[in-house]
Amino acid sequence: MxxxxxxxxxxxSGLAAADxxxxxxxxxxxxxxxxxxxxxxxxxxxxxxxxxxxxxxxxxxxxxxxxxxxxxxxxxxxxxxxxxxxxxxxxxxxxxxxxxxxxxxxxxxxxxxxxxxxxxxxxxxxxxxxxxxxxxxxxxxLGKNGEAARVLLAALPRQPRNASTWFLLGESLRRLGDTERAIGYFEKAIELDPAHADALFSLGTVYALRQERDKAVSCFERLLAGDPRHAGAHYQLGKMLLREGKVSEAIGHLEKSVQAEPALKGAHYQLARAYRQSGQADKAQREAEIFRRLGSQESGGEGQGGGDTAAAWSDRGWTYARLGRYGKAVDAFRRARELRPDDAPTLRGLGATYGNLERWPEAVEALERAAALSPTDAGAQYDLGRAYAKQQRPREAAEAFERAIRLQDGLTAAHFNLGLARIDLGQRAEAVAAFRDTLRLDPDHAAARFNLALALFAGGDAPGAREQQKALEALDPNLARQLALRLDGGRR
CATH class of the missing domain: 1.25.40.10 (Tetratricopeptide repeat domain)
Known part of the structure; x- marks a missing residue:
């Protein structure tokens, strides 16, 4: 970005022009x-x-x-x-x-x-x-996205028409894993500035990862209308079209991507695949060779324009992770860690990327270290809680989510995941409180209403559960129907 x-x-402009x-x-x-x-x-x-x-x-x-x-x-x-x-x-x-x-x-x-x-x-x-x-x-x-979100929230009332503030808040939340709220902030940034390139790209990337194909394409096409040479947008569209078997269209976008940014390794890889599928063996071989050469340069690193510093490798890791290239992200973060073992943002990025690869033991190790190095970063505590939850360690997950909330009460995702951890621990009253806190921050959080209703019902509060079901009908009718079936059958 x-x-x-x-x-x-x-x-x-306090001084007038002089003679x-x-x-x-x-x-x-x-x-x-x-x-x-x-x-x-x-x-x-x-x-x-x-x-x-x-x-x-x-x-x-x-x-x-x-x-x-x-x-x-x-x-x-x-x-x-x-x-x-x-x-x-x-x-x-x-x-x-x-x-x-x-x-x-x-x-x-x-x-x-x-x-x-x-x-x-x-x-x-x-x-x-x-x-x-x-x-x-x-x-x-610095990887302190929780602190950044808190600062940017405080800036919004002072500049409510500034599209970049809305975008940055959305981007900080996206990096924290709160994509639902991030989408809203990206959309507001685009409403204020329809040509905001970073907001369009980030929103398109989120939609692509969520498999919402038409919305992603719309974002990338709008971005290219304002910036026809945007390498990232061409790359993302090329990948999507190639997956759909639209090889000729994919080639067009991928060629433009490498023209705009010749060092974009992933675009050369995808272009080699596209050429191969279209029977253009010579071009496929050429792109594959460029891909290998770029890979060799990256692993050598030294002398590549000063790019062999810990900060450069960490930044490269975040870029790869943002593009969904998690294997390359891990390699970059590990290289950064070799150069600077105790850099909290690098460890957070490494841990989050291991999580995307479902490598939870390694994720926990990296995130525990990141949280220890940056104890006031709510985002680091939240990421650690998610990793613990994935390892079926609800007590430790709950403790991490509570630390995140103490540092940043407005972190909606931490309240929601704390509720899930409390359910796993059999602490229904505490779960109800956590889900209510989630809804205090975000009344439209459908999953929180669903789980709050189940927790209330399991605790004997059927009227309260039905009240949540009614509220859920306006937010997510399909989820409301699933809830009704659960409540009617009396099952957790």
Whole structure:
């Protein structure tokens, strides 16, 4: 996913444009001219005057700040970072300085530093919604999706028309496994910005994984209408069409995918399959060779444009997992773990991917370590609870879900899964409470109403169960009919 969440760097407009400089300009005049030139996009002149300003007054934070912003606009991230760090040291209580330093760290992919500065900006100025949004993005890049969701929820009331905030909240929930709620946030982002590429791609990917073919195709086609070269959309459509036996159409999309992103290994693999099925043996052999060569480059890694760092391998793992390529995701996360054994986001990604492969003992081992390293990350506790539940360890699952809820009460999926664990433990009263908490957060949660009705009925509260059945009829008629059969037969 591209880092579209980062807001554009803009100059403050507190100073008016100055007259042409005279030979005896003081620091204030150089500062004004530098800001004016930067606002006009005349960056070399801006840098010249701003550097003179900070030479004259090296302890004036505003000069370093404006110079840092100008370097950011020039895409010179190292120099931008150095100047903004200087400004922040000189004026540590300025929320704006902290914010733009956080953005510079985001541009440099220094996510822990970015999260620290953006969190401080929010603390200094709680009404700053842009800082909350970018803090959410930084936390997501650290794998702290539970914390990110909480931050982004707080940002929404302050910028309810900002499509990227809705998208990021949906993406954080999707990474937590709460795809039902994620879909709603993606749809809201698209309602606000019908051409929002990231929201369309993520929503299409969710629908594809849920086997909702027509909805997935609609998302990818809408995305391509705005961005005809989007490699991911062509790749996803090509895979779907190939599975359906529409080989010629699949080839068209897969060829466009590798043209747009030649290093997209999976697209070369699928294209080789498609060529083979269409009888184009030479082309199939060529694509298979490219696929093997890319695989060799990935496993060698070193010297590939600086891509052999733990962070690079971890990021690659998340990308593969997002595309459903779980075997490659495991390989990437394991490589990242070799380079940095105790990186919590990497361990979370590895554990979640093992879960998608139904390799639950390995998932538990990775997720236990991730939760221990990041004890305040609600998402890590939730993932661990899911893994315990899959291993038929309901008591440990319940404890993990409770920890997640203490950290983030609004995590609906944790309340629901806590209810299921309580049922497995025979704790019906506690299960009822957990399902009611789920419905407090999401009144339209059909599965929670279904299980709440069964728990009430098993506890002797038939009227309460029937009340839930009636409410369920409006949400999911098929599930309501199944519930009626269970209640009429008196079975759990």
């Amino acid at each position: 591209r880092s579209t969440a980062v807001l554009p760097l803009v100059l403050a 042409p400089p005279a030979s005896d300009l003081d620091a204030r005049a150089h500062l004004a001219l530098g800001q004016s030139y930067s606002a006009q996009g005349r960056f070399p002149e801006a840098v010249e005057h701003l550097r003179k300003a900070v030479e004259m007054e090296p302890d004036a934070a505003q000069g370093h700040y404006l110079l840092g912003i100008t370097y950011s606009l020039m895409k010179d991230t190292p120099r931008a970072t150095a100047e903004l760090e200087r400004a922040t040291r000189l004026a540590p209580g300025d929320a704006g300085f902290r914010y733009y330093l956080g953005l510079a760290y985001l541009a440099a992919e220094r996510y822990p530093d970015a999260a620290r500065e953006l969190a401080e900006s929010v603390r200094l100025d709680p009404g700053r919604a842009d800082a909350r949004q970018n803090l959410g993005w930084a936390l997501m890049n």
